[in-house]
Amino acid sequence: MSSDALLDIEHLSVSFRTDRGKVRAVSDLSLSLKRGETLAIVGESGSGKSVTALSILRLLGDNGVIDHGRVAFEGQNLLSLSPDEIRRIRGDRIAMIFQEPMSSLNPVLTIGKQVAEPICLHRDKNWDEALEIAVELLTKVAIPDAKDRLDDYPHHFSGGMRQRVMIAMALACEPRLIIADEPTTALDVTVQAQILALLNDLTEQSQTALILITHDLGVVARYADRVAVMYGGRIVETADAKELYANPQHPYTVGLMASIPGIEGDAGGRLITIDGQPPDLADLPSGCAFATRCQHAHDACRTSIPALDPVEQNPSHRSACFGYPL
Amino acid sequence: MSLAINEEPLLKVDDLKVHFTLTEGFMQKPVGSVKAVDGVSFELRHGETFGLVGESGCGKSTTALAVLRMQPLTGGLIEFEGNDITQLEPHQMRPVRRRMQMVYQDPFSSLNPRMRIRDIIGEPLLVHGLATDRRSFRARINELMDMVGLLPDMSDRYPHEFSGGQRQRIGIARALALEPSLIICDEPVSALDVSIQAQVLNLLMDLQRELGLTYLFIAHDLSVVRHISDRIGVMYLGRIVEIAGRDELFARPKHPYTQALLSSIPLPDPTLEATRPQQLIVGEVPSPKTPPSGCHFHPRCPKVMDVCSVHSPNLERNQAGPFPNHSDESLVACHLYDASFGRGDRETET
Numbered sequence: 001m002s003s004d005a006l007l008d009i010e011h012l013s014v015s016f017r018t019d020r021g022k023v024r025a026v027s028d029l030s031l032s033l034k035r036g037e038t039l040a041i042v043g044e045s046g047s048g049k050s051v052t053a054l055s056i057l058r059l060l061g062d063n064g065v066i067d068h069g070r071v072a073f074e075g076q077n078l079l080s081l082s083p084d085e086i087r088r089i090r091g092d093r094i095a096m097i098f099q100e101p102m103s104s105l106n107p108v109l110t111i112g113k114q115v116a117e118p119i120c121l122h123r124d125k126n127w128d129e130a131l132e133i134a135v136e137l138l139t140k141v142a143i144p145d146a147k148d149r150l151d152d153y154p155h156h157f158s159g160g161m162r163q164r165v166m167i168a169m170a171l172a173c174e175p176r177l178i179i180a181d182e183p184t185t186a187l188d189v190t191v192q193a194q195i196l197a198l199l200n201d202l203t204e205q206s207q208t209a210l211i212l213i214t215h216d217l218g219v220v221a222r223y224a225d226r227v228a229v230m231y232g233g234r235i236v237e238t239a240d241a242k243e244l245y246a247n248p249q250h251p252y253t254v255g256l257m258a259s260i261p262g263i264e265g266d267a268g269g270r271l272i273t274i275d276g277q278p279p280d281l282a283d284l285p286s287g288c289a290f291a292t293r294c295q296h297a298h299d300a301c302r303t304s305i306p307a308l309d310p311v312e313q314n315p316s317h318r319s320a321c322f323g324y325p326l
Numbered sequence: 327m328s329l330a331i332n333e334e335p336l337l338k339v340d341d342l343k344v345h346f347t348l349t350e351g352f353m354q355k356p357v358g359s360v361k362a363v364d365g366v367s368f369e370l371r372h373g374e375t376f377g378l379v380g381e382s383g384c385g386k387s388t389t390a391l392a393v394l395r396m397q398p399l400t401g402g403l404i405e406f407e408g409n410d411i412t413q414l415e416p417h418q419m420r421p422v423r424r425r426m427q428m429v430y431q432d433p434f435s436s437l438n439p440r441m442r443i444r445d446i447i448g449e450p451l452l453v454h455g456l457a458t459d460r461r462s463f464r465a466r467i468n469e470l471m472d473m474v475g476l477l478p479d480m481s482d483r484y485p486h487e488f489s490g491g492q493r494q495r496i497g498i499a500r501a502l503a504l505e506p507s508l509i510i511c512d513e514p515v516s517a518l519d520v521s522i523q524a525q526v527l528n529l530l531m532d533l534q535r536e537l538g539l540t541y542l543f544i545a546h547d548l549s550v551v552r553h554i555s556d557r558i559g560v561m562y563l564g565r566i567v568e569i570a571g572r573d574e575l576f577a578r579p580k581h582p583y584t585q586a587l588l589s590s591i592p593l594p595d596p597t598l599e600a601t602r603p604q605q606l607i608v609g610e611v612p613s614p615k616t617p618p619s620g621c622h623f624h625p626r627c628p629k630v631m632d633v634c635s636v637h638s639p640n641l642e643r644n645q646a647g648p649f650p651n652h653s654d655e656s657l658v659a660c661h662l663y664d665a666s667f668g669r670g671d672r673e674t675e676t
Contacts (some may be wrong), residue, residue: 112378263548
């Protein structure tokens with residue numbers, strides 16, 4: 001693909017070994033990310049958005065298997081690295097921010113230790129220098145009196161503060177890419193707004209690319225440059241954010257957008273719904289995974305899987321749908 | 327909503343207080359209290375949906391439990407269907423609870439995993455002695471399942487065989503079993519996926535129309551609350567800071583906290599988002615153990631005045647505000663709208 005791509009995922013397929021046999025969580029997924037770009041991956045639970053993120057850093061756990069594909073980061077295929085080599089990339093050139101800041105911070109280590117550790121590990125600094133940088137970072141994420149808080153433990157911090165610490169840790173080694181998996185879902189709205197604005201400012205300043213995984217289409221609209229919509233383990237539509245909201249093509253995207261109650265416009269009417277349930281990954285239909293819920297589905301949809309093709313000759317807007325009369 | 331003004335409200339909550347005592351050490355020495363709900367007043371009219379919004383820890387769920395008398399009260403008055411239920415003994419509450427039911431947030435933990443669906447839905451009928459003969463009992467369960475969009479032939483299944491949205495339907499059917507007049511919904515859709523949320527919201531609104539239900543709808547998601555509510559109360563640290571009609575609240579939010587809350591919600595429209603001014607409020611909700619003096623919001627308020635840290639404002643009709651409008655029923659607890667201090671937003675109005 002294009003040479004200015006920072007991350008290039010090609011034909012990624014991921015499965016999990018479960019009691020019910022092998023379950024395919026991500027199928028034939030390709031996407032690329034430019035330097036400094038913010039890509040949002042949107043989807044409901046079980047759509048494969050988190051698994052995609054975890055696969056990039058090979059954090060799938062014992063029962064996860066990458067069946068197929070290539071994840072090229074700065075030209076290097078992450079999937080062929082040794083465990084030692086991938087460890088050197090994690091937290092250094094690619095950092096991750098998780099949803100639940102309480103369970104992703106170590107409760108028995110001080111905040112100072114946790115923020116300074118990656119600096120010490122990856123940036124060849126001694127402990128005192130690392131602590132100094134930690135104070136700088138914590139100040140940058142607006143933790144008041146950062147120097148005095150180095151010896152505090154995570155339980156001394158509120159949810160929003162913990163997520164600020166996570167962001168400080170992610171920024172510690174000046175990564176090229178940050179993957180944020182539902183970073184504000186556990187937080188209140190006013191704090192969510194603060195954290196996302198902070199993350200957005202910091203990544204913009206440092207030209208860090210960001211993959212933002214979320215189910216909140218409002219968050220996507222505010223911060224993303226580009227969007228990939230996932231359903232049943234596949235990308236069903238991808239486009240620039242403005243284009244996607246103005247001109248959604250895939251029936252799932254259209255339904256998703258129509259089903260959220262807004263804070264503007266008509267209230268109290270019937271919401272447009274997508275009938276049925278999200279698919280069971282262990283028992284996906286043979287054709288398009290959305291066909292069972294799609295009001296436009298025809299025979300082809302039930303037998304074969306549509307390719308992610310450009311919409312109206314626009315190479316940056318792609319939709320995986322056999323098409324339907326409007 | 328063409329309700330007569332003098333019509334008796336279905337539920338009247340006046341100066342409700344729920345305080346929790348904090349204890350310390352082996353002897354459980356009381357060392358202070360958390361005022362989870364601290365003087366909350368509101369009314370529910372017949373057939374309306376009253377939304378209660380606020381961030382975590384603001385006391386909205388505690389208010390709901392207190393209304394059901396599932397939480398001991400520290401003070402205040404609750405009137406339901408014209409009767410004072412504040413002092414009722416547990417056995418006297420039982421007939422009242424037939425009239426007020428609850429739908430819970432988490433459809434995974436609020437259904438007993440070892441009970442079949444028909445037993446879950448039928449249990450309220452058994453508890454209240456309404457199951458007279460087997461055939462009408464079964465018929466009633468089938469009718470309830472049909473009402474919430476579940477197929478009656480699923481009635482022998484167990485909760486784990488259902489998805490989140492279907493489980494929430496089961497919870498709703500259980501709440502409907504006793505033909506209540508009031509249903510308290512505590513975050514009924516926040517655990518569900520977006521496409522399923524819309525299904526459950528539509529169901530709740532359909533049932534309200536068919537059965538004339540009144541809802542107390544508690545949620546933190548303002549767009550959901552806006553969609554379903556007729557009137558909305560905004561809570562902050564145990565107090566209601568504003569009550570207004572849905573359209574009034576979203577078009578002209580008065581309390582600075584409401585304004586901040588509204589501007590914090592990202593809109594699903596990138597073009598609009600790019601132009602919309604963001605009014606971020608600083609800091610986080612303080613601990614309810616040590617609430618700020620005066621107006622609880624004053625340390626985060628962009629329009630704070632000297633009086634705010636001293637006196638707690640009352641929830642009153644908007645008199646001195648920038649939008650004098652006699653049909654405006656909204657109430658706001660903010661010194662900006664108080665005639666003696668108020669300057670409202672007038673300087674920003676042109």
